[in-house]
Amino acid sequence: MREYYSYKLQMREKYTPSVLNTGRLLQQYVIDMYIKIETQRLDYYKNRQELIRREQLQGIMDSVVAGHCQGSRVGQRVILPASFIGGPRDMRRRYVDAMALVQKFGKPDLFITMTCNPSWPEIKQHMLPTDEAHNRPDLLARIFHAKLDLLKEELFRKEIFGPVAAYTYVVEFQKRGLPHAHFLIILKAGSKLYSTESYDNIVSAEIPDKMPNRHLFNMVRKHMIHGPCGKQNPDNVCMQGSQKKKCKNNYPKPFADTTFHGENTYPTYRRRKDGKKIIVRGHELDNRWVVPYNGYLLAKFDCHINVEICSTVKAVKYIYKYIYKGHDRIRFRVNSDASDRPDSNIQPSAIDEIREFQSARWVCAVEATWRIFRFQLSEIHPSVIHLQLHLENCQAMNFTPDQDLRDVVRNRHAKRTMLTEFFYMNSVDKLAQHLKCTYKEFPEHFVWYPGKKKWEPRKQKHSIGRIVAASIGEGERYFLRLLLTHVRAPTSFDDLKTINGKYISTFRDAAILRGYFESDTSQEQCLEEASSYQMPYILRRLFATLLAEQAKHFSIEHS
Template sequence: MREYYAHQIQTRPSEGMTIIKSGKLLHQYIVDTYTATEQERLRFLRLNQKQLRAELYTNVCDALDNGDTDAAHLGKKVILPSSFTAGPCYMSEKYQDAMAICRFYGNPHLFITFTANPNWVELKEHLDAYGGDSPNNRPDLECRVFKLKLNEMLSDFKKGVFFPKTVAAYTVVYTIEFQKRGLPHAHILLWFEGFKGEATAAVIDQYITAELPDRDTDREGFELVERHMIHGPCGNKHPQSPCMEKGECSKKYPKNYSNTTKIDKYGFVVYKRRAHSSSYVLKGRVELDNQYVVPHNLPLLKKYQAHINVEWCCKTSAIKYLFKYITKGVDRALLLLQEKGKSREEIEKKKQHLELDEIDRFQECRYISACEASWHLFSFHIHHNEPSVMKLTLHLPGKHRVVIDPTKRLEEVLSRDDIEKTMLTAYFEANKKYEEARELTYVQFPSRFVYHSDIKEWTPRKKGTAIGRVTYVHPAAGGLYYLRIIVNVVKGAFGFEHLATVGGTTFEEYRDACYALGLLDDDKEWHDAIVEPSYWATCRQLRRLFITILIYCEVGNPRNLWDHVWNILAEDILYMKQKEFNFPGLILQDEELKQYTLMETERLLK
């Protein structure tokens, strides 16, 4: 179906072009065709999830021992899997993958936002070839040209044309988003090769500028910055601007003047913006100077002639919010509806239904523009990262999940040859088979070995590389949580028993093995339980985790735990208070941050 509709919206001068010359009706046609194809995919998922169910292997065995041989009575229904592109689980997986790359290579160096330009020469030449039309009437063309430009830009980054070469030959993460008015844009993260330590002002100035070029010596650069890289007018010069919220620009323009580039105490870059009375542009009747220039790279702007915002990534743990931003998922329309004639019980029942039915929740108030529909009809990727990231599953002995067919008897399910094989047990077998494998932990394994899911085996990698990511386990999970601690430090494990053996003694509980390895001394596991997810979890989630650990886990010295992690729990407090007080320049001392964090934590306890 998708291929047929993608075929329909191609330009063919020798054939009838009624569809592509329909103007705004073409927008409606593209959106309708995409929603039809997506609805078909969702319908397939809904109809087939009753046929495939997942359950713990031991639970299947227990059911058979108890005389229950009907597979239809077992299993947890999966609603919207991570294999569905743009779904919540899909975007969450991509966020975790991006953070795994960040953990491996460190913080990215550049954050680039590249927006399509409807006035590109290539677009106009194509439209003129069949009689002319407005570029905004052809969202399909805008997407295709933007995709070509994006591919060429990424190729330039790989070759080191505008910036230093990326690490490991090519390390990049990008996500495609679509503005409500239609134009696609890409959020790109780059890691530089051989660049270590914190950036200096000279390094940042070498690649990024936030000033107008000289009108006389660089006329082309000045006109491009004027056309694509000026924000506003807003603020006092235009209080009715769409970016204004509560009398302030939501993008924090106009920026303050600065004679030099510097990095503030929170790790954010303040770009050089000098005050020149003769350097300004006119937007209507308003003069805008360097305070309104969006940071950019001039050579990159000259080649691609579009809005390309280039920012140096701040050296702070708040980098996870940047990854959250680029993987936040699809747009939604905001509506306020009030149902009449329905009881409170019926409304609550509807809410519970949406909580259980991820497909309905995904479709509720979904906003789809013509450009987004075109992008999906052409089957272009909305997310990409290199190198690839492999999710490594974890389970206790006999606690792995198996996929069962409800039409088969449980004896048939358990009689499959590979029923007890998993990614983790295949790792144990590879350690027995390959001597070089014994030098690696579980999370390091994908860098030198490839997992074949069809035969459930690991084999030595012949080319390329990959980054491993062990699935997160909550501290309240008990044995599985301690197993995860062990597999992250023990190399060359031959089996579950090997992981529980320390100094010739085999322990019944993995927690005891952790103590024997010295991994749990002085509440170390609870400190690590907060520090590890701090690289990807939000501060609100971390504060809830802190409370869970205090209430349900055996913490020997809660005050030491608080002193060690309070600054992690407080990362978003300054931003929250700046918004609450409508004071972007607010600065809080450490003691004030600590008190506000305690107040937020106390609020969660109530």
């Protein structure tokens, strides 16, 4: 279906489909068609859940012992999986993947936001004289996608800011329909931005001289002046509070003779009081109103392109959380009066992630066209491999309701997982034995083939691994993750529990005896890792759990 509508929206040299010249009706058309495509995909997941069940292998074996051999008798239902692009689970997974880059390569150095310019010549030249840009979402999507590729070429192939170690970007859509992209870039060690002089070489927050840089001057005036707001325009959209007395972006900024480091925030850029003024929307403005930009990128792309130094921002997870916040939505519920009465027999409605995702969703025409053309919503480099984590015989298994569970248990190929094959490779593969990798390091040297369910030596492309999260409240699974993070080249679950030839009965005791949990820094390391991507309320819960676990361990030792 998607391919059909993508075909219908193509511009051709000798023939342009009439639907592209229908004005605002085209916006309604592409939104309706995209909703139809997305509904079909969601229906697939909804109907698939009635056929496919997931259960741990140990649970299947317990069911067989109990005499329940039909797949319809056991299993758990999954609502909207992370494989659905753009869903809440998918956005959460991408956020944690991006934070894995921070753990591997350090904090991001540059935060770049590029917004589509509906007046680009490439858009205007393909429109009829009576057309308006917002009525041609196909053109906006295509041209912005092409400009995005050009920006990626400048940043990652030409390396205008220096060699890049890792990056991620996300494409979003404003309510007025214009797409924009957020880039977070981590530079390699030799190109890191440490001094204020290096900041000034990349970012400017001043009005350029008009005579030698007329083009750049016009671009700054056109795209990079904020507002105005405040006393000059109290009704501007950026004004917040009931009295609308303060700009949420803190404009106008204060004058500054030099750039200096921020206190756990963005730098304060140089904005000299040099007398330069610029007329924008009938107001005379100075350097205090300039949005930070890079002169080369602004002059080349002729659009709003904000460049910020973010290496001094302490809480980088909030930046990543911002770009992976997901779609605009409104959440509401209408309850009947009967459900509020004490004697009511009406049960509360079950949580339905698919229905919640569809409800009150905001979709603009450009986003609909972007998705119909199957352009990427995000990209991350290097890629992050999600490493499965499960206890012995507790891996998830797929089976159908009419399947004999004895056949499921006997299927050795179905039992293979990334973790079990990681153990196997350390037992038999000479390269793996030579490298002596931890589980997280293994994907940097080997690639996982899901069809074959096996690891093979990596020939190209750099990837990093991320072990899926486990809370300390999960007990043995958490301590298994702790051991896999530190122990090199283990060959089995039992090998992780064996210390100096002595077999330890639990992963918890093995981790404690190896010094991974009761050492002076183990709790700090746990909190340090979690603080890089978790939100404060989860960190507080983790801290309380660590205190309770430590008190429990202390009471056992001294009983």
